[in-house]
Amino acid sequence: MLLRSPAARRLHLLRPHHHLLSSGAAAALAPPPFSPTEWTEAPVSRVRAATPDASLFHVSLDLSAHGSLLASHVAAGQFLPFRLPSAPYPIFLAISSPPPPASGSFDFLVKRLPGTPSARLCDLRPGDLVSVGGSVVGRGFExxxxxxxxxxxxxxxxxxxxxxxxxxxxxxxxxxxxxxxxxxxxxxxxxxxxxxxxxxxxxxxxxxxxxxxxxxxxxxxxxxxxxxxxxxxxxxxxxxxxxxxxxxxxxxxxxxxxxxxxxxxxxxxxxxxx
Known part of the structure; x- marks a missing residue:
């Protein structure tokens, strides 16, 4: 049902902080109460507008080289931590693709609110690297x-x-x-x-x-x-x-x-x- 109406750049890494931020695209009322201790880098594989007004974006990460990270996604509703420039602490984005991740990637629905760290993700191009947690966090929907x-x-x-x-x-x-x-x-x-x-x-x-x-x-x-x-x-x-x-x-x-x-x-x- 469709409703109707008339060259690879690298994001600089920041030191993780013990306070957490849940961005608009994290799709939760509060972030998970912990911060990852391990970080890794993954390339962006897709970025495109998810809504006609481009207020939300589809962002996908290629995690084919990160088997253990992929395997940690076991329940819908879990989060992946991101460490982004200009953000003093990690942000947590809910994974929108279903577990188990058969495609070797994670999808996200990211809110493009100007001036927020998560908006930076919407401006990236395929091949750009981002810093993410070494495993998925949160219990998801029980x-x-x-x-x-x-x-x-x-x-x-x-x-x-x-x-x-x-x-x-x-x-x-x-x-x-x-x-x-x-x-x-x-x-x-x-x-x-x-x-x-x-x-x-x-x-x-x-x-x-x-x-x-x-x-x-x-x-x-x-x-x-x-x-x-x-x-x-x-x-x-x-x-x-x-x-x-x-x-x-x-x-x-x-x-x-x-x-x-x-x-x-x-x-x-x-x-x-x-």
């Missing part, structure tokens, strides 16, 4: 906690869709006995990544509900914020058979969590990747 769920609600805003792509394309939702609904909120279609993947995701059993906070006059779908759309569409179900996965803006996550708990869902059934 989907075993909702293994018995029959209805799963997934909520993502902005670049928070990055690890959700990893989750979906790693096979989550392929069990036809599970109903999976994805509420995906952005400002408008110009800022919505992965539209070209929606048909594939739907074929995997994912019901996609796009939510636009500032759509144009041609938009006939859900308007406002994800939490408001969920409240309008909410149906009465048995909370004991439900699970939820959240990734995106702090306010969205907090409001959705409160609503789900008020309906009887236990917090251990509400997953995040941090």
């Amino acid at each position: 989907v075993g906690r909702i293994a018995d769920a029959r209805d799963v609600l997934v909520f993502a805003t902005g670049s928070g869709i990055s690890p959700i792509r990893s989750l979906i394309e790693s096979g989550f939702g392929k069990n036809k006995e599970i109903d999976v609904s994805l509420f995906y909120g952005v400002r408008n279609l110009q800022r919505m990544a992965y539209q070209e993947r929606f048909s594939d995701w739907e074929s995997r059993g994912i019901k996609i509900i796009p939510v636009l906070s500032r759509p144009d006059d041609q938009w006939t779908g859900e308007r406002g914020y994800v939490q408001n759309a969920f409240s309008r569409m909410k149906k009465v179900v048995d909370p004991s058979s439900m699970g939820a996965i959240l990734c995106g803006h702090k306010q969205m996550s907090a409001e959705i969590t409160r609503a789900l708990v008020a309906d009887g869902m236990t917090k251990d059934k509400i997953l995040t990747n941090f």
Whole structure:
């Protein structure tokens, strides 16, 4: 489903710092609570705009020479630390490609916010080298906690869709006995990544509900914020058979969590990747 509306450079290395930064593309409310002790270099293999307005970029790293790093990606929602120029501490980006990494590379969805370290990644070219952690970090989405769920609600805003792509394309939702609904909120279609993947995701059993906070006059779908759309569409179900996965803006996550708990869902059934 596609939604519509009328010469190799080397990045200088910085000494790691014990404080951490979660960039917009890290797609989490807080970074993992630790810093890697080993670093390595990897070349960029692809950089291209991920949205029509170029507010998000696809960035891929060639890790074919780093077998142990590739092997450390075992769960959707995990992060890779980056050490970038002008950043006094590492940034953590959620891996958007699914585990296991059969292609020998990691994909990322990077928010190009001018003046931020992560924006530097969007200006690189294939062959440029970046410094990354020697292994993936974070536990990812602990989907075993909702293994018995029959209805799963997934909520993502902005670049928070990055690890959700990893989750979906790693096979989550392929069990036809599970109903999976994805509420995906952005400002408008110009800022919505992965539209070209929606048909594939739907074929995997994912019901996609796009939510636009500032759509144009041609938009006939859900308007406002994800939490408001969920409240309008909410149906009465048995909370004991439900699970939820959240990734995106702090306010969205907090409001959705409160609503789900008020309906009887236990917090251990509400997953995040941090």
